[in-house]
Amino acid sequence: ExxxxxxxxxxxxxxxxxxxxxxxxxYSITSSYRWNWIRKFPGNKLEWMGYINSAGSTNYNPSLxxxxxxxxxxxxxxxxxxxxxxxTEDTATYYCARYNNPFDxxxxxxxxxxxx
Amino acid sequence: DIQMTQSPASLSASLEEIVTITCxxxxxxxxxxxxxxxxxxxxxQLLIYGTxxxxxxxxxxxSGSRSGTQYSLKISRLQVEDIGIYxxxxxxxxxxxxxxxxxxxxx
Numbered sequence: 711e712x713x714x715x716x717x718x719x720x721x722x723x724x725x726x727x728x729x730x731x732x733x734x735x736x737y738s739i740t741s742s743y744r745w746n747w748i749r750k751f752p753g754n755k756l757e758w759m760g761y762i763n764s765a766g767s768t769n770y771n772p773s774l775x776x777x778x779x780x781x782x783x784x785x786x787x788x789x790x791x792x793x794x795x796x797x798t799e800d801t802a803t804y805y806c807a808r809y810n811n812p813f814d815x816x817x818x819x820x821x822x823x824x825x826x
Numbered sequence: 827d828i829q830m831t832q833s834p835a836s837l838s839a840s841l842e843e844i845v846t847i848t849c850x851x852x853x854x855x856x857x858x859x860x861x862x863x864x865x866x867x868x869x870x871q872l873l874i875y876g877t878x879x880x881x882x883x884x885x886x887x888x889s890g891s892r893s894g895t896q897y898s899l900k901i902s903r904l905q906v907e908d909i910g911i912y913x914x915x916x917x918x919x920x921x922x923x924x925x926x927x928x929x930x931x932x933x
Contacts, residue, residue, distance in 0.1 A: 754926070754929070755924075755926060755927070756870070756913055756915075756924040757924075758920075758922040758923065758924070769920055771921040772921065773921070805869055805870075809922075811858075811917050812860035812872060812875045812915060813860070813862070813872065813915070814872055814881070816869035816871070817869060819869050
């Protein structure tokens, strides 16, 4: 069974970088599909942030393009999210998800608070 | 970006009642529309994809339909376990976008 698990710090200071890891089991991220980061803000809005596909190419939401980077470690079957220069507006629950048109597998989410 | 206008924002319904949630796409997305259910403390779970196809394990009381650029999710007989937040999502083009969500509560 495909499983995704997010990990990373729950508290980040403003202006710093947010870094999260998604560990995938049950499927190789190099086999197929797009591997995504999605966040849910307080108030329930969902925002797609971007993906890295099985070939290693990335696609980012233009609203975040200048601040976001998604990379991977194929040896560990993990992919990563980095968001630079965070503000309180980046406080959210962050999910990783597999895109098989649509998003068919999700991690349980990690809550990240941006605060000094 | 394609905007997904979802309504209502919240909905209170009785057990066994018929519930309908709608999403209006700002442009043609064909059948590239999915619905998700999110229960408290859980991640979103896929309900319907391709406008009308039920995901594995989803009860048949859930159904999806389309009229032009308006998409609907229908729950034919509301059950207690259906309580949560529902989202539509367009899969026609990136950036993928979601509706604002409908919070479904029991009356």
